[in-house]
Amino acid sequence: MHNAIIIHSQDNVAVVIAPIAAGERISAAGRECVAAEPIPQHHKVALAPIAAGAPIVKYGETIGVAARPIAAGQWVHTHNLTSAEE
């Protein structure tokens, strides 16, 4: 069931199009993960593990870096994403 979108093939996050409960399967563009926690509607979820300090990629570009390690299926937002200062 299609419940998220991936904007660019290089993205490591997807955007969920409906509120997602913990344990729910998230699938978009042939990629899948299982929600590790509730994900609010239109928020981002990690599609794969992201190491602390590693780029968070959406639109095929770095929108920030992981402030701490992020597991696949975890919610990605201001609590674990730091704006990347160039």
Place this chain on the structure above:
Amino acid sequence: MGFWGYRRANGACGVRNHVAVISSVVCANGVVEAIGRAVPGVKTLTHGEGCGRGPADTILAVRVLGALGRNPNVAAVLVVGLGCEVVKPEFIASAVAATGKPVETISIQQAGGSVKATRRGIEIAQQFVEQAAGQRREMCEWRHLTLGLKCGGSDGLSGLTANPLVGRAADWLVGEGGTVVLTETTEIIGAEKILARRAADPRVGQALVALVDKQHRLVKEMLGPLADQVISPGNMDGGISSIQEKALGGIAKSGSTPLQQVLELGDPPTKAGLVFMDGPGHDVIAMTALAAGGAQMFLFTTGRGTPAGFPLAPVIKIASNSELFAAMGDDLDVNAGRLLEGTSLADAGQSLVELVQSVADGAPVKAEINGSEMFALPTVAPPL
């Protein structure tokens, strides 16, 4: 392959064949509107400028009004002035005449008042409309099309649905040799270095970063503590986590091709492909700037909904969500909310490209059907 357009004497091609009646100064608006009522086949451009401003605004008004007259969608131009204004009709007319299209001027004082000026204007306008009606559409190559990109009344979904969808159409047109103009300098703040990396030439990227830095300082100067409402991610509840993410959502309209050029407000691109034009987020002034730069059509995304249209060029409006499209379908041409309901970006992108093609061939957009047109000139300083 191309579109059925109107070929101009200078080789440019219009997707519409409008006769423009332009006020050179606010004092001529009454006569211009009277001509428009008598000859509904014309497009009137009235505004509040043309006199009582400093040199920077005088130069800007002359440059932009002249450039609008040169827009390929315009078949012929009548400029009406008062007589004692700073922005003379002749300044605008000479810029238009360089394209080889018919242009006439009227001075209300010289004509002996507004009734005589209107009568003369009606005669000229009728002749121009008759001439334009006799022109046939010809096959024009896509390299003659310039698309202006705009978002207005964005919401949290604009960057997920409508803007990436527009990016598909932008990539298609660039692939066909056409030109796509991104603007709204304020919206780029935060992602200017990312966009600059797409520059075809490092100097283009440097020009973009310098332009956005200048705008960033201006916004902070003008708004003080309120600046954060413009340059911060904004709607955190909507799932946007950084200013880069917010700006990238807007830049998504530009697709993925290299940035070829950075232009001043209202200047025409001299390179094909994706270009950036300095311009405000203000919906109407941004469309004026893009049309002055030669855009014959707009792709306009919205999350909150807008009736926006422009007198000289069709505006294809794209809703970011299905609720908006259901509520304001009379004003909107495309529902990008379908991307959240299983339609692929590739399929929706193909549909949008087909719509651009049919609108270029003459199919009317909602704003044209509704007669929803708005026009405003950019300004830089307060009136004197």
